[in-house]
Amino acid sequence: MNKFFLEVTSIASFTLRFFKEVFKPPYEFNELAKQAFMIGYKSFGLVAITGFIIGLVLTIQSRPTLAKFGAESLLAAMVAVSIVREIGPVITALIFAGKVGSGIGAELASMKVTEQIDAMQVSWTNPFKYLVVTRVVAATLMLPMLVLFSDAVGLLGAFVGVNLKGDVSSTLFFSYIFNSLEFKDLMPAVIKTFFFGFAIGLIGCYKGYYSDKGTEGVGKAANSAVVFASLTVFIIDMIAVQITSLLDY
Amino acid sequence: MATQMKIMVEDNKQVSTETTETTEKSIVVEMINLKKSFGEKKVLVDISLKIYKGENLVILGKSGTGKSVLIKCIVGLLEWDEGDLVLFGQAVSNLKRNELSELRKKIGFLFQSGALYDSMTVRENLEFPLRRQKVKIVNDEINLRVEEALANVGLSDAIDQMTSELSGGMRKRLGLARTLILKPEIMLYDEPTTGLDPITSREISELIIQVQKNYDTTSIIITHDIECAKLTGNRIIVLKDGVCYAEGSFEEMQNSTDKWVRSFFEY
Numbered sequence: 001m002n003k004f005f006l007e008v009t010s011i012a013s014f015t016l017r018f019f020k021e022v023f024k025p026p027y028e029f030n031e032l033a034k035q036a037f038m039i040g041y042k043s044f045g046l047v048a049i050t051g052f053i054i055g056l057v058l059t060i061q062s063r064p065t066l067a068k069f070g071a072e073s074l075l076a077a078m079v080a081v082s083i084v085r086e087i088g089p090v091i092t093a094l095i096f097a098g099k100v101g102s103g104i105g106a107e108l109a110s111m112k113v114t115e116q117i118d119a120m121q122v123s124w125t126n127p128f129k130y131l132v133v134t135r136v137v138a139a140t141l142m143l144p145m146l147v148l149f150s151d152a153v154g155l156l157g158a159f160v161g162v163n164l165k166g167d168v169s170s171t172l173f174f175s176y177i178f179n180s181l182e183f184k185d186l187m188p189a190v191i192k193t194f195f196f197g198f199a200i201g202l203i204g205c206y207k208g209y210y211s212d213k214g215t216e217g218v219g220k221a222a223n224s225a226v227v228f229a230s231l232t233v234f235i236i237d238m239i240a241v242q243i244t245s246l247l248d249y
Numbered sequence: 250m251a252t253q254m255k256i257m258v259e260d261n262k263q264v265s266t267e268t269t270e271t272t273e274k275s276i277v278v279e280m281i282n283l284k285k286s287f288g289e290k291k292v293l294v295d296i297s298l299k300i301y302k303g304e305n306l307v308i309l310g311k312s313g314t315g316k317s318v319l320i321k322c323i324v325g326l327l328e329w330d331e332g333d334l335v336l337f338g339q340a341v342s343n344l345k346r347n348e349l350s351e352l353r354k355k356i357g358f359l360f361q362s363g364a365l366y367d368s369m370t371v372r373e374n375l376e377f378p379l380r381r382q383k384v385k386i387v388n389d390e391i392n393l394r395v396e397e398a399l400a401n402v403g404l405s406d407a408i409d410q411m412t413s414e415l416s417g418g419m420r421k422r423l424g425l426a427r428t429l430i431l432k433p434e435i436m437l438y439d440e441p442t443t444g445l446d447p448i449t450s451r452e453i454s455e456l457i458i459q460v461q462k463n464y465d466t467t468s469i470i471i472t473h474d475i476e477c478a479k480l481t482g483n484r485i486i487v488l489k490d491g492v493c494y495a496e497g498s499f500e501e502m503q504n505s506t507d508k509w510v511r512s513f514f515e516y
Contacts, residue, residue: 116364116367118326118364120326122324122326122356123377123381124350138395
């Protein structure tokens, strides 16, 4: 229990330090752009594949149930709302935690083991600002973009799924989807992804930056970054759903 | 050169006057009763030490005696618990953060592992500290200094390689080049020959001497390698249980009357 509270205090102080450093010049724009490219652009492929499969599978699996109630015509709308409001953001965030969170954790832990972080410090560089702030900001900004992309590809997957046992034109399908989606479906979903991205980046950095026990610590940092970040995604999602319910969104 | 009068006194009577000429040396680093613990473990118990301009000081000692901790305190990677550190005549405890930061820019640190940035090429590794300076320099100047630094350590051909493609000796050389590119006044070497074969170790030791001559640096060399200590050190300090246990030239240490110190040199 004591260890748990120590960890919570340590994460809180790490988060506080992030907010202190993020607004303080000098700003590491070049490194931020590099990290945004590494974290965001290089995740597009993986996000596209998972998004497409989710859209396709969700459509195929939902059709029989809706058919039982004679509500097959609602299939596209139901899938669209599910993807945009919940499945798209959460699944993409989990994929992101697995790929990016573990990557950041392992990279920083490895840099710590090989004294690269110390070397930065003696090269007139604030390693927290250079390594942590840039990665957390990049993760916070890139995840919403990836989620929007994943949603779009997921809807494409749904279109393919609908056409496996039917013949619906793309114009009809997408106009139906956009008519059934409302602003309040999209906005809360997008807003919560900023928090998902922030949490994943921050946890990855925290686990890597404070890793120990040499090379063994690198594996541990990567592993615990994924576990902890994934769990945090669900907790944030739960809170976000409560808030949107209260606000009638 | 300065003339120093060494007066020998016996029973309050001046019996002889000896005049000697000594090289005037300024103290660049001074540690005053430095203490450092990690939890219950006292690593530096009481270290008082002066390091003079232009000398190569070798610090020897068994693993865990606080050698690396000592130089990490100098460069600012660790904070000590008690005592004080004087850098270039200025007590660190009296300095503001930015003043201390400016002062520490005069100190270079060669890490045991080289601490090269894996994600960068050899060129980028060398450019990194140059681009991080407050004083901005133009690209042509950066290129010139990178090429010069690489030529000094014999790595000109490796400029576009990734650091993972380099051998152990090359990594140490590159680490040294990266430190020297900022033209530091004090060089701190953390076990520069660890993990290298005897021939490469000798090359690195010779490079340390060459650096001292070319750049007129003051060096503190932490090592377990007695051959490196013999080649590079003007003065040797042996640490034991967190204190400076013995001090002298290599020959003095080797012929010490203390069995423990002597055993260190029986290799």
